[in-house]
Amino acid sequence: MAALASADIVVIGAGIVGALVARRLAQQGASVLILEAGPRLDRGRIVAAFRHSPFKGNWMAPYPPSPWAPHPIYVPRDNGYLKQAGPYPYPAEYIRAVGGTTWHWAAQAWRLVPNDMRIKSLYGVGVDWPLSYEELDPWYQEAEEILGVAGADNTGSPRQKPFPMKPVAEPWAMHRVRERLAGVYPVVANTVARNSRGYDGRPACVGNNSCQPICPINAQYLGINAVEAAEAAGAKVIPNAVVYRIEHDVQGRIAAVHYYAPDKSEHRVTGKTFILAANGIESPKLLLLSASSKYPNGLANRSGAVGRHLMDHPSTSLTFYADEEIWLGRGPQSPSSINTLRDGAFRSQHAPYRLDFTNISQVLNVTNDLIKEGVYGAAFAKQLRWRAARQINVKNVLEVLPNPDNRITLSSEKDAMGIPKPEAHYAIDAYTRRGAEVSKADFARIAELMGGTGLRYSAEGSFANNQHITGTLSMGNDPATSVVDAFGRSHDHENLFVCGTGVMPTAATMNSTLTAVALALRTAEHILPAKQAVVANAAGDREAGLA
Amino acid sequence: MNAPLRYLVLLGLLVAVLAQAADNPDATLLRRGQYLATASDCVACHTSPGGKPYAGGLSIATPVGNIVSTNITPSKTAGIGHYTEAQFSDALRHGIRADGKHLYPAMPYTAYAQLTDADVQAMYAYFMHDVAPVDTAPAPTRLAFPFNVRLLMASWNWLFLDDQPFKPDPGKSAEWNRGAFLVRGPAHCSTCHTPRNLLMAEQSSRELAGGAVGTWFAPNITSDATSGIGNWGTQQLVDYLKSGHASGKGQAAGPMAEAVDNSLRHLTDADLQAIAAYLKTVPPRHDPADTRAVDRWGGPSAEPDVARTALPGDADTMSGAQVYDAYCASCHQARGEGSFDGGLPPLFHNTATGRTHTDNLVMVILDGIRWHTDDSGVHMPGFAHELSDRQIATLGNWLLQHYGNPAATVSVKQVRTLRTGGAAPHLVLLARLAMAAIVLLLIFAATWLMRRRKRHAAKTF
Amino acid sequence: MAIQEARTETALDDPADPSRRRLLAGLLTAYTASLIPWALAQPAPQADRGAFAALSAILVGRPSLDAAQATRTYDALVTDDAHFPTDVQALLTLINQRHIDPLQLQATLDSEHSPLASLPRRIMSAWVLGVVGSSEGARCVAYESALNAVIVADVLKPPTYAYGSYGSWTAKPV
Secondary structure (H helix, E strand, O other): OOOOEEEEEEEEEOOOHHHHHHHHHHHHOOOOOEEOOOOOHHHHHHHHHHHHHOOOOOOOOOOOOOOOOOOOOOOOOOOOEEEEEEEEOOOOOOOOOOOOOHHHHHOOOOOOOHHHHHHHHHHHHOOOOOOOOOHHHHHHHHHHHHHEEEOOOOOOOOOOOOOEEOOOOOHHHHHHHHHHHHOOOOOOEEOOOOOOOOOOOEEOOOOOOOOOOOOOOOOOOHHHHHHHHHHHHHOOEEEEEEEEEEEOOOOEEEEEEEOOOOOOOEEEEEEEEEOOOOOOOOHHHHHHHOOOOOOOOOOOOOOOOEEEEEOOOOOEEEEEEOOOOOOHHHHHOOOEEEOOOOOOOHHHHHOOEEEOOOOOOHHHHHHHHHHHOOOOOOOHHHHHHHHHHHEEEEEEEOOOOOOOEEEEEEEEOOOOOOOOOEEEEOOOHHHHHHHHHHHHHHHHHHHHHHOOOEEEOOOOOOOOOOOOOOOOOOOOEEEEEOOEEEEEEEEOOOOOEEHHHHHOOOOOOOOHHHHHHHHHHHHHHHHHOOOOOOOOOHHHHHHHOOO | OOOHHHHHHHHHHHHHHHHHHHHOHHHHHHHHHHHHHHHHOOOHHOOOOOOOOOOEEOEEOOOEEEEEEEOOOOOOOOOOOOOOOOOOOOHHHHHHHHOOOOOOOOOOOHHHHHHHHHHHHHHHHHHHHHOOOOOOOOOOOOOOOOOOOOOOHHHHHHOOOOOOOOOOOOOOHHHHHHHHHHHHOOOOOOHHHHEEOOOOOOOOOOOOEEEEOOEEEEEEOOOOOOOOOOOOOOOHHHHHHHHHOOOOOOOHHHHHHHHHHHHHHOOHHHHHHHHEEEEEEEOOOOOOOOOOOOOOOOOOOOOOOOOOOOOOOOOOHHHHHHOOOOOOOOHHHOOOOOOOOOOOOOOOHHHHHHHHOOHHHHHHHHOEEEEEEOOOOOOEEEOOOOOOHHHHHHHHHHHHHOOOOOOOOOOHHHHHHHOOOOOOOOOOHHHHHHHHHHHHHHHHHHHHHHHHHHHHHHHHH | OOOOOOOOHHHHHOOOOOHHHHHOOOOOOHHHHHHHOOOOOOOOOOOOOHHHHHHHHHOOOOOOHHHHHHHHHHHHHHHOOOHHHHHHHHHHHHHEEEEEHHHHHHHHHHHHHOOOOOOOHHHHHHHHHOEEHHHHHHHOOOOOOOHHHHHHOOOOOOOOOOOOOHHHHHHHEE
């Protein structure tokens, strides 16, 4: 075994959540080590890799998996890393690299609404969270100030203090959608971790329209910014460190973690407190892998809930041509939504949803359509322009209820390092399907208001995955049914905490990252309370040379 | 109330009102003082990064060592709160502190000498009444011998300082005179843009022909059509001063971006027009190396896409086209043509790539362009963190070949030197050598004299 | 869903370069000549490349095709499939003989189970998407100069390229 490393706090996973927890703890004076399975990446190379890719619609193309830390790839073919046990596929995409999956997100940074956290009491479905929105509110605020969230106040989630930034300038296309839907559907600006002005040494958006897969200019907050902030605060990152086992002592306290370097040499890292932040699939995988004679079902798993209650935000959508030229593709990718269908008494009957308008350029989609349809000759250019100018897509973002049969387990197949691959068992139930059915009426109405023709609904029974991996490490007050408590501490191991979207016990309808970050900051405070008020230390980061 | 009492009360009120007026200078005077302070850009040097305005503490690297700016808030303990107006004027226009010591011309009193008495009165009122006092003193300036001898500045001033306030030229228009006053006085353009002699004084015969500012150089802004701004229209000059860029010309970066951000963009349009009008009359100085106007080089790239092959593992072996594609093209576009609205400028017909002197090109790639006083912040990111010296040299040469002056070059050594703060200043070394030489000479002379006396004494015995 | 459009006027209205016409005369009949806008950038040096240029022009329907891009695209397609030049000649001949309308071409080839059925899509994909090959063999030969970007270049920049200074996208596209 190679040389020991040790720190007060050992964080597994250098994504946005792991890095922000590390930053906060390092700022409080703790020594912090972050172990990341994947490599460091370079933004310029990612941009070039996207432009080189023959599959421009595949946002994972610029992020090839490392042989020692594979992540799921589906184009041009499934690399077979995330096994699918069915009955319904769960084709999650995530990035195992320093900075994590938020290298390629659309930066939607939403809060929940208070009722999202009490759907059992209110609507008789799902579970209640072990904390209230009011308790999470100040952490949402801190998260928004660190990330630099731009938002408008009319989006449905209550708040005590203003957003750090005004909403991002509205693209013409969304302006027209908002005007034409006015009085029937209020279209609001998305709250996003995207700069509407210079913020924290990063520039304002200049409309590269490639938020996914990469913001070329760092106008949107990425996990890599969190990592740099953590390092500036004193945390150390070890990349290419594939943790394969969490080691406990006879009392059940976590003593160390073991990782492989790419050459398969083994390394052991000790610490006082351990934070697992490797995403909602890799974290449960690691806990299950760490089974021992004392914990035959894996660590932190006396409840049997590790890996269970797998959720996401499935989507169905409608594509159509508006009756005017609006030209999607000018400005950022995800500017606007309809938020008024997220909550209500109907939640006892069917899933709520958000309606999301895309501003992704339609040129690629239209080109593929035209080639497929065999449109050649002078008509090609004419049709490309006509369609690209008018094509709109609206999708729903549906809630999925926690179901213990939807779960991540260990596959019998192993990856190149000899580590069992994760396996997804997943189904979309009637509650969600009823929500999708109801939303069709909204799709149709929206198309009508936009003078829509050429309506194309997504295939019946087919749902797109949105990479919001939730539920697999659910928090709760009852150790018999949950993995961690309201502060993310494992019920079974006093010095093991879990952070990430996986701890969310219900999914609601909003992109999960901001909630995960807010919960993680609350966890960090719980581990090591701040001596004075620690708010997003933007000035501190600037002085530390990040600006 | 009886009549005498009423009279006394009214008198009392009158006195009170007058006293108030004396204590509170009128708003017009304060506004004028603030405007002049903005035009003079006092805040740029007298504020440290993240510090309170005018509280000093900025360490300015000069060829004679680091000079730390002072606190000029009206703090009585740490600032200039105890200065009379006469002392304020002496510091501002003659480079003499209240305690009688001389200031170094890092404080451009040589330019501020042009300010009139009325200007000084307004600025004094502004600094005493409208600036928040800050009671923390910055670190004092400590220079190496002999430059710590401030008295030497007296001789320097005697040689080089023209300490007369601005006198309008009756043969020129009011606009020209206003421009001349602003350029020579508060805006102190020549402090950066005029070359200096060995003793660091401006060479007035080469007004605005270009000068060094740390690792940047302030280019030739005389009326020469090739090397200067002679082929700029007045509106383009005004645009540049107001927004930091002019289409088809260039962008303000480094210290000039700071000057635009803090000072120039706050001037009135009339004042900017006046500055432009004056600049167009500054005698042209042509650099023979410039065979074409510095903003007329290059054109959109005629080449097809960079070959879509994988990047090499060793970043230092990336070609210029590859570096450009990965790091620059996202804003400046695949053919260097810039964004639709020109806000992200083209790289051809751009002084950034058209000059034979390429330090500024390297510096803007390293540092980017950043504004502090408005919402936009980062106008261009810096790439010091992402790109190695070799990558920047490769990129620089590629840009010059494709979009700029192909005779200009960038070397790896140049990038390395600029990245680490510039070439070591010679002045301190020269001064020490000169002193060592003088001391040696004195020792030699003394020794020779003593020997002569001994021989003479020996002879007399 | 294809929008039915009347065929636009051909480029016979444009002045034709006699040298180009002579070069390609051997490859074309009056019919295919009527489909090709004549402003090809440069005459192709070889019959194979000439046939490719002609077929590309028919399929893509653009008034001019950049010669350097045509060379790169052709080379990539040949590398991907050694039969490519033969197939191109065959398809051009077929179009000539039967006067097939470009909009009907794919349906015709499909319904006849022609061995050339995949060819138009491969050529289109190379020009308008900048992609040659498929699945693991796919590679990108052009992005910014792929024709789908060029066709909308007055309104949009291709993704990853900035539209303009902050807020410039709020205005109505001209």
